[in-house]
Amino acid sequence: MEKSFEGRIWKLGDDIDTDIIMPTQWVTLDTMDEVKKHAFEPLRPELAAAIQPGDIIVAGNNFGCGSSREQAPEALSALKIKCIIAKSFARIFFRNAINNGLLLIESKDLPDHCQEGDIVKVEINHCIWCNGKEYDIPRIPENIFQIIEDGGLVKSMQKRNHCLK
Amino acid sequence: MGHTLAEKILMHNTGVADCKPGDIVITHPDCVMFHDIYTTNVYRKFKEMGFTKSWDAEKVIIMFDHLIPTCLPLDGDHMKHGYQFAEEFGARKVHAGDGICHQLMPELGYARPGNVVFVTDSHTTTYGAVSAFSTGIGYTEMAAILGTGEMWVRVPSAIKIQIDGTLPDGVCSKDIALRVLGDLKAAGGTYKSLEFCGSTIDAMPVDERLTIANMAVECGAKVGLFAPTKESCTYSNVNYDDVSWLHFDDDAEYEKVLTYKAEDMVPYIAAHPYVDNVKPLSELEGMKVDKVFIGSCTNGRLQDLAAAARILDGHHIAPHIELLITPASRSIFKQAIALGYVEKLVRAGAMFTHPYCSLCEGRSGGLLCDDEVLLGTNNRNFLGRLGSPKSKTYLSSPAVAAATAVTGYLTNPADVK
Amino acid sequence: MMKQTLVQQFSETQQTTCSLVPDYIMLTDTISDAMLEKLENLDIPSKNKLIVCIDHDTPNSSIAVGKKQRRLLTWALDRNLTVEKCQGVGYIRLLESYVKHNDIIAGTGYHMAGLGAAGALGIRMTEDELWETIKNDKVTLPHPVVLTISLTGTMPNYVSIQDVALAIQKEYSNKIDDHTLIVFKDETGLTTDQRYDLCHFAQQYGACSALFTEETISCNTRFDISATQPLVVLPGTSNQTEYLGALHDIHVNEVFIGGCRGGKLEDLRAAAAILKGKHIAYRLRLVVTPATSSIYLQALREGLIDIFLDCGAVVMNQGCSVCWGKAQGILDAGEVLVSTGSYHYPGCCGDTNADVYLVSPCTAAHCAITGTLSE
Numbered sequence: 024m025e026k027s028f029e030g031r032i033w034k035l036g037d038d039i040d041t042d043i044i045m046p047t048q049w050v051t052l053d054t055m056d057e058v059k060k061h062a063f064e065p066l067r068p069e070l071a072a073a074i075q076p077g078d079i080i081v082a083g084n085n086f087g088c089g090s091s092r093e094q095a096p097e098a099l100s101a102l103k104i105k106c107i108i109a110k111s112f113a114r115i116f117f118r119n120a121i122n123n124g125l126l127l128i129e130s131k132d133l134p135d136h137c138q139e140g141d142i143v144k145v146e147i148n149h150c151i152w153c154n155g156k157e158y159d160i161p162r163i164p165e166n167i168f169q170i171i172e173d174g175g176l177v178k179s180m181q182k183r184n185h186c187l188k
Numbered sequence: 189m190g191h192t193l194a195e196k197i198l199m200h201n202t203g204v205a206d207c208k209p210g211d212i213v214i215t216h217p218d219c220v221m222f223h224d225i226y227t228t229n230v231y232r233k234f235k236e237m238g239f240t241k242s243w244d245a246e247k248v249i250i251m252f253d254h255l256i257p258t259c260l261p262l263d264g265d266h267m268k269h270g271y272q273f274a275e276e277f278g279a280r281k282v283h284a285g286d287g288i289c290h291q292l293m294p295e296l297g298y299a300r301p302g303n304v305v306f307v308t309d310s311h312t313t314t315y316g317a318v319s320a321f322s323t324g325i326g327y328t329e330m331a332a333i334l335g336t337g338e339m340w341v342r343v344p345s346a347i348k349i350q351i352d353g354t355l356p357d358g359v360c361s362k363d364i365a366l367r368v369l370g371d372l373k374a375a376g377g378t379y380k381s382l383e384f385c386g387s388t389i390d391a392m393p394v395d396e397r398l399t400i401a402n403m404a405v406e407c408g409a410k411v412g413l414f415a416p417t418k419e420s421c422t423y424s425n426v427n428y429d430d431v432s433w434l435h436f437d438d439d440a441e442y443e444k445v446l447t448y449k450a451e452d453m454v455p456y457i458a459a460h461p462y463v464d465n466v467k468p469l470s471e472l473e474g475m476k477v478d479k480v481f482i483g484s485c486t487n488g489r490l491q492d493l494a495a496a497a498r499i500l501d502g503h504h505i506a507p508h509i510e511l512l513i514t515p516a517s518r519s520i521f522k523q524a525i526a527l528g529y530v531e532k533l534v535r536a537g538a539m540f541t542h543p544y545c546s547l548c549e550g551r552s553g554g555l556l557c558d559d560e561v562l563l564g565t566n567n568r569n570f571l572g573r574l575g576s577p578k579s580k581t582y583l584s585s586p587a588v589a590a591a592t593a594v595t596g597y598l599t600n601p602a603d604v605k
Numbered sequence: 606m607m608k609q610t611l612v613q614q615f616s617e618t619q620q621t622t623c624s625l626v627p628d629y630i631m632l633t634d635t636i637s638d639a640m641l642e643k644l645e646n647l648d649i650p651s652k653n654k655l656i657v658c659i660d661h662d663t664p665n666s667s668i669a670v671g672k673k674q675r676r677l678l679t680w681a682l683d684r685n686l687t688v689e690k691c692q693g694v695g696y697i698r699l700l701e702s703y704v705k706h707n708d709i710i711a712g713t714g715y716h717m718a719g720l721g722a723a724g725a726l727g728i729r730m731t732e733d734e735l736w737e738t739i740k741n742d743k744v745t746l747p748h749p750v751v752l753t754i755s756l757t758g759t760m761p762n763y764v765s766i767q768d769v770a771l772a773i774q775k776e777y778s779n780k781i782d783d784h785t786l787i788v789f790k791d792e793t794g795l796t797t798d799q800r801y802d803l804c805h806f807a808q809q810y811g812a813c814s815a816l817f818t819e820e821t822i823s824c825n826t827r828f829d830i831s832a833t834q835p836l837v838v839l840p841g842t843s844n845q846t847e848y849l850g851a852l853h854d855i856h857v858n859e860v861f862i863g864g865c866r867g868g869k870l871e872d873l874r875a876a877a878a879i880l881k882g883k884h885i886a887y888r889l890r891l892v893v894t895p896a897t898s899s900i901y902l903q904a905l906r907e908g909l910i911d912i913f914l915d916c917g918a919v920v921m922n923q924g925c926s927v928c929w930g931k932a933q934g935i936l937d938a939g940e941v942l943v944s945t946g947s948y949h950y951p952g953c954c955g956d957t958n959a960d961v962y963l964v965s966p967c968t969a970a971h972c973a974i975t976g977t978l979s980e
Contacts, residue, residue, distance in 0.1 A: 065572030085375035093326030119326035180237035264937040539922035554664030557672035
């Protein structure tokens with residue numbers, strides 16, 4: 024994974040739950056290409072089509088609260104969201120995102136100081152640049168970073184099972 | 189230095205001599221369960237990862253509760269993948285249409301005091317009521333556990349919630365759950381262990397504890413734990429002395445302690461569109477409601493149906509109200525028949541369905557249209573979860589829901605004679 | 606002058622059209638938005654004749670259906686109309702609580718003829734015709750050709766009334782078209798539930814309606830029910846039937862016992878007698894749905910619901926359920942449903958590549974145990 028990258032941001036509020044990220048009636052569709060079209064539908068029906076590969080989502084507190092619905096992070100991964108920056112993440116969403124190789128970054132300050140459409144520059148384990156200002160971000164724990172680095176838990180397990188053979 | 193209930197179970201499970209919040213430990217689950225919404229994903233991921241057998245087929249449980257009766261295309265296919273996994277990898281504990289997984293796990297004794305349990309569903313916190321460290325995970329993680337028998341867990345910090353005294357009439361454990369959520373807020377328990385104690389909790393039967401533990405996840409908690417009691421051990425069919433190590437330590441470190449007097453509790457409502465938007469019923473009384481839903485893994489148990497039947501007995505639902513009632517398990521359905529509850533509820537005008545996730549899963553069966561208002565006993569009122577994003581969902585106890593079905597407006601059960 | 610009975614009226618008059626005053630007009634949640642909009646702007650002449658049944662899709666399977674049901678309910682309550690809200694299938698509710706001998710009932714449903722079980726005339730019409738009927742309080746229809754059938758004999762104990770209905774279809778299909786009113790004269794002691802099935806099927810195989818009469822009439826023909834064998838309606842768009850004995854081991858994914866044809870009390874009793882103490886086949890889904898609230902209550906009292914629950918069935922709420930094919934029991938491509946419902950065309954319950962066989966409650970119950978459709 025690149026240590027630094029830039030992306031355009033889409034901005035969302037607090038408590039974005041998994042029913043908003045991926046409504047339940049779509050989760051049993053057969054392919055992720057079909058599922059992903061419905062991301063954020065109840066809140067912003069236009070958003071899924073507007074998101075471009077490499078875009079970044081910025082949100083408030085408790086992003087991904089609600090169900091264990093892994094289609095939520097998987098769909099965002101499929102939309103090629105580069106990373107999600109939020110004040111905090113819900114627990115299961117956090118694990119699911121990591122397991123799908125989706126990078127999550129906690130920042131208490133940035134979400135209050137950026138607008139939709141801004142370009143941010145992320146330097147992993149170091150900081151985020153936005154509108155000329157620098158925001159510190161925490162280091163990612165080693166075991167979690169390893170899963171993201173592998174490209175998600177499936178690849179991680181493939182590596183493990185290959186080693187065992 | 190003492191330990192929290194969560195720390196004790198994790199130490200017991202992993203064999204580490206000591207642990208503190210923030211430590212990463214590798215757990216070995218006593219059992220895992222995945223349900224029909226995710227069977228296809230689990231099956232595919234498991235194969236994709238290169239596994240050829242599950243770590244211990246006796247510890248694997250598969251339940252069909254969201255998709256039976258099938259209601260959308262491919263529902264049957266997801267069930268097929270569940271059976272396929274069971275057949276290929278020797279899992280024999282398969283339940284189809286026996287009830288909602290979170291009721292069956294404790295009811296059938298799969299989740300027991302001191303256990304570590306992972307399930308592909310956020311409401312897995314429910315089994316904290318029978319003192320299991322149980323929490324929700326995704327399907328990819330489930331596939332990895334099925335292959336390895338292991339899962340990493342960060343030891344949570346804990347919040348102690350102490351409730352003493354006797355609840356007033358018409359107030360039940362759902363009201364406690366809503367009150368605590370309103371105070372902690374939707375992210376107030378994220379990654380944490382909520383641990384419930386006090387004389388009200390000690391005297392509370394498992395059925396009511398399950399409601400509180402179920403909703404612990406609504407403030408982001410990893411687990412919602414209760415210490416075992418003689419009654420809860422009887423429920424789980426274990427010896428109390430074998431699990432008495434799992435008690436509250438006076439010198440354990442809690443990051444926060446909330447204390448309540450049961451006498452101060454009133455009926456509460458979680459108002460649209462957030463579970464933590466909690467208000468006393470009295471503030472909203474009289475608001476018009478279109479549909480009432482009594483059921484779900486939060487409040488579809490026998491005592492919930494009893495409360496509803498007691499209030500609806502001899503009444504008929506209001507002309508503009510639709511009432512949907514769904515028991516949480518096949519055995520609850522049967523007991524409710526034997527005790528005459530089902531008869532009273534159907535007579536009052538209810539649609540009484542088979543036990544399954546029903547309206548709470550938001551895929552079929554009573555979806556709300558624009559501007560409709562639902563009062564439900566379930567656990568979530570998120571925007572658009574139960575139908576149109578322009579509908580509104582409010583959450584309450586079964587007693588308030590039943591009283592509201594009678595009048596058609598948010599009503600205190602004490603006012604229905 | 607004494608009012609003529611329906612049978613007298615249709616047997617004697619020679620006009621090409623007849624004009625009738627309805628006793629009841631049935632509206633259901635299948636109503637179109639256009640019709641509802643017209644009704645919302647109408648000052649209804651005979652409000653006490655309208656019965657509004659919210660019965661097909663309960664609880665509603667989609668937001669759109671919920672919207673229509675709410676609009677229909679609000680309209681009906683605002684006008685103080687009679688409402689049957691989520692209490693089960695409208696036809697059976699009408700038979701239980703409203704319709705009597707010689708009544709005339711207008712509606713758009715495919716099973717209006719079922720009301721003939723009470724000796725009433727259920728007239729199926731288009732929505733435009735129903736609109737005229739409501740507006741003018743009058744039904745105008747081409748004069749029907751009456752076919753009187755006298756039923757005799759005793760039904761073998763391994764045969765159900767639906768088998769008799771299909772046997773009648775086999776026998777008379779070339780004599781029946783959409784002008785035919787079948788009048789049954791029962792010499793065999795059929796119950797109302799059984800009579801419903803015979804009238805219901807008569808419409809399905811092409812008659813304009815059917816009814817039972819207690820009057821002394823001379824019949825065109827006699828049909829002996831003693832020789833009947835179990836029959837199955839095959840999947841497809843025609844009403845092709847086959848003897849159950851001629852079918853071999855068709856693998857079944859789902860069985861439905863319920864709705865207006867398979868969810869009446871006698872249907873549930875028959876199915877329960879077979880399912881008692883047994884368990885459904887591995888992987889098979891059995892959905893049981895009592896037709897109405899009062900049937901649900903009686904089934905509870907008789908322990909039938911317990912039997913269904915013990916055998917592994919899914920027992921759903923009163924209503925059309927799987928037969929309506931919108932939410933309860935949807936099929937995937939390649940799946941097979943054995944149903945006591947009324948529809949069997951491709952896509953009637955989920956994927957167009959699923960097969961639906963129509964059978965009696967007894968055949969359905971056996972099938973649920975064995976997992977295959979065979980004798």
